[in-house]
Amino acid sequence: MWWWLSTLVALCLYALLRLLNLANPSVPPSIFVKSRHSHFVQALLASCPILREPYVPPLLWGKSGHVQTVVYAKIGRMRDPVPSGSRHTKILQDGSTLTFDIYTPTGRSPGSGTHCMMVCPGFGSSSESSYIRALVTHAQDYGFHVAVLNHLGCLSSLRLTAPRIFSYGGWEEFDIMRQEVEAMLPQCSIIMVGLSMGANIVLKYLGERRQHQRNVCCAFSICQGYNINEAKHLLNKWENMRRAYLYTMTANQRRLIKHHSQVLFAEEVRRNFGFDLSKVFSATTLEDLDKHFSCKLQGYTDVVEYYERHSCSNYIANIDIPLVLLNSEDDPIVPTQLFRHARSYAESHDQALFVTTKHGGHLGYFERGLLHPHPTSWMDRFVCQLASAIVAFTQQQQQRPLEAVTPSPSPETVCPPSLKTNKWLESPGGGSDPPLTERPLEESADLSAGEGTSLRQRKGQRAGTGKAGAMPPTSSEEDVTGGEEDAAGSLRGWDSGQVGVGEGKACLDNGPVDVGEGKACVDSGPMSHPLAVGLFLLWLCMVFWVCAERFEVSRSSRSLGLPSRPGSEGFGMGLWPLVRQAALSTATSPVSFNHPHFGPRVGGGW
Numbered sequence: 056m057w058w059w060l061s062t063l064v065a066l067c068l069y070a071l072l073r074l075l076n077l078a079n080p081s082v083p084p085s086i087f088v089k090s091r092h093s094h095f096v097q098a099l100l101a102s103c104p105i106l107r108e109p110y111v112p113p114l115l116w117g118k119s120g121h122v123q124t125v126v127y128a129k130i131g132r133m134r135d136p137v138p139s140g141s142r143h144t145k146i147l148q149d150g151s152t153l154t155f156d157i158y159t160p161t162g163r164s165p166g167s168g169t170h171c172m173m174v175c176p177g178f179g180s181s182s183e184s185s186y187i188r189a190l191v192t193h194a195q196d197y198g199f200h201v202a203v204l205n206h207l208g209c210l211s212s213l214r215l216t217a218p219r220i221f222s223y224g225g226w227e228e229f230d231i232m233r234q235e236v237e238a239m240l241p242q243c244s245i246i247m248v249g250l251s252m253g254a255n256i257v258l259k260y261l262g263e264r265r266q267h268q269r270n271v272c273c274a275f276s277i278c279q280g281y282n283i284n285e286a287k288h289l290l291n292k293w294e295n296m297r298r299a300y301l302y303t304m305t306a307n308q309r310r311l312i313k314h315h316s317q318v319l320f321a322e323e324v325r326r327n328f329g330f331d332l333s334k335v336f337s338a339t340t341l342e343d344l345d346k347h348f349s350c351k352l353q354g355y356t357d358v359v360e361y362y363e364r365h366s367c368s369n370y371i372a373n374i375d376i377p378l379v380l381l382n383s384e385d386d387p388i389v390p391t392q393l394f395r396h397a398r399s400y401a402e403s404h405d406q407a408l409f410v411t412t413k414h415g416g417h418l419g420y421f422e423r424g425l426l427h428p429h430p431t432s433w434m435d436r437f438v439c440q441l442a443s444a445i446v447a448f449t450q451q452q453q454q455r456p457l458e459a460v461t462p463s464p465s466p467e468t469v470c471p472p473s474l475k476t477n478k479w480l481e482s483p484g485g486g487s488d489p490p491l492t493e494r495p496l497e498e499s500a501d502l503s504a505g506e507g508t509s510l511r512q513r514k515g516q517r518a519g520t521g522k523a524g525a526m527p528p529t530s531s532e533e534d535v536t537g538g539e540e541d542a543a544g545s546l547r548g549w550d551s552g553q554v555g556v557g558e559g560k561a562c563l564d565n566g567p568v569d570v571g572e573g574k575a576c577v578d579s580g581p582m583s584h585p586l587a588v589g590l591f592l593l594w595l596c597m598v599f600w601v602c603a604e605r606f607e608v609s610r611s612s613r614s615l616g617l618p619s620r621p622g623s624e625g626f627g628m629g630l631w632p633l634v635r636q637a638a639l640s641t642a643t644s645p646v647s648f649n650h651p652h653f654g655p656r657v658g659g660g661w
Contacts, residue, residue, distance in 0.1 A: 076118040081111040087401045087409040095406045098448045113428045120385030123416025131185020134430030136192040150217035154205045155232045156182040164198035165443035169243040171200040177251030181205040193435040215318040224365030226260035247274040254279035262370030273377040273445040280389045281396040283362035368396040377406040383415035
């Protein structure tokens, strides 16, 4: 029984190592840029330690994208702060009630002037969601004003007042919130942050109309899929359990629609739009739900056209402001096949970074600790640190004379095919809007890839804990990136050893790539944690040793005709009594005994 139990324990340990990815190392993020020599990239790498230091998730469970995603969805953040702010309400022309929250900074503002971070939450989220509260609190400490949009229908305490609910790419509410924020803070520069579905809204808002980029300092896209038509085919597969996540998201959306069914499915609304409630509430995928509900509500006849008009990948090439895109390679909801849109954009724009992490899940990014992570997530630190650095860089560039600025040449950019203007996205015209109302915000319950190469940052950097400081003059900046650059401007190497990659290839995924002779790619192939693998091999050797010894003990006992004694066969305890009895018995009855420890012996003595 002992060797069966030992084998079972070994298999369980191996399964845990595989499922929780405990053998994977903690490495710095990979960054895709057009040219590492640009002032923008040099400034961010010099002033943002988070781009150079490894992202270290919780030791026992943080390297599993599934666990990180489930913990984020069920718990949110380990610390659930309630930032102090005010809620603003505006009645729109169609009768919808728009709400957004404004928070004032608690720390010193980065750079000079006033800066407002406008946050667009993810699918079904609002300012009352735990991860949004944590981001707001951290941004306040960095000196930012923060404005958070509450998607229509996502506040549990506020019922819909018109048959209209949030959509994947509808940016009308976000645009109205921006207008109100600019009226309250007329001299502020804007930083836009979108998370998951909110990132799709933000990028579509900036790329669909270039005038929306006015007075926007920079934008962040966190954990989004870029193209809905491509994502739906991948989500319908059981690979990496995506179909289970799709069903859960569909069930949450059905529950939200049912919560507002009195307004969304009023008699007149059902008659005008032709809703079939049986098909709406029996949908098991978001595609079916959008086909029978969202498309009809917004005037589309085909779900493919609906997704195409709402995907930011068709508009992202028109964005000219600094843009940072972040995705996790173990995100179970956003497959790595969709990263090509972000990577292609980053490698064709000077002021763009596409950052990928090995771990993090979907909006998880819990950091450090053995079982209980730190209260501040890596994602919150990433957004605030890079936002402060970009603000300082932008202000420095504005103060420098134009002659000193040498922009890097930009190759031809392939623009996406032109699409018809969506009539549902036209700005409302005519009439005067009702006045904006404000009330104090009270505590409430939580509502729950192209050419080029990646650059892997050096590992031995000391982790920075403070804010990103002001930029040093770009003319005297030290080349902190290292490595070589080819004729196309893509990075070819990094500090921790020369990274040689075949031409036109890159290390985005962990699969094999073509590498040069005598060189190794930092990102290719699995790496093993020495302690975890050592313990596993030690346990495996112990199991084999015990099994082999028990077999030898049993064989020798049968050959000597000795009875087995209870309790003398566990983990080697029965070998030495057996040898002692065999030594005594050989004096009167010669036998043949063969044991690996002592060699073959025949006759009456050892």
